[in-house]
Amino acid sequence: AQSVTQLGSHVSVSEGALVLLRCNYSSSVPPYLFWYVQYPNQGLQLLLKYTSAATLVKGINGFEAEFKKSETSFHLTKPSAHMSDAAEYFCAVIEGGNKLVFGAGTILRVKS
């Protein structure tokens, strides 16, 4: 079964600093990987997805992620954090070609 591990349940950065949210996956087949963002009492919004094309994936709101097979990682980055980036972020992998399997999430706090 596929799974994802998100290192760090809470990450705190200063406004304007680099954002790095870590995700490692476990998959016996080439994975399809996703990052979602969730604001309080909201559903999930897709940030970006990796579907075996380019290994560097650019998403919305200035986020990007790099697929590294050798490290089984799909870390999410943003060069400069904004206050509006404060939210919970979930990494997910597709299992069985059908359903998403999510990590436990990372809460991003942005300090002014």
Added chain:
Amino acid sequence: DTGVSQDPRHKITKRGQNVTFRCDPISEHNRLYWYRQTLGQGPEFLTYFQNEAQLEKSRLLSDRFSAERPKGSFSTLEIQRTEQGDSAMYLCASSYGQSPNYGYTFGSGTRLTVV
């Protein structure tokens, strides 16, 4: 495209009562998924439909839970004899086809509180 709609947004119920949630997917999406999210956790898969057929159910979906998607349009998730452990956010998502290239669109969820 009005997105995925879920109703109600919030539901408070007494233990032992039955509750029903509704999800309206994006109209051209043939796949519909239900997930449950408890505090501090990522969403967990419950079940999914392709058109009106329920193709997979998680072990999390006990006998008290039932989901339907009549005519392959909206879906309902019913919980009978609710328990405090059922308190969670219930998320619905829809997609077009099987390929992950199509993506999954999530609704805003229904937050259930069992008192």
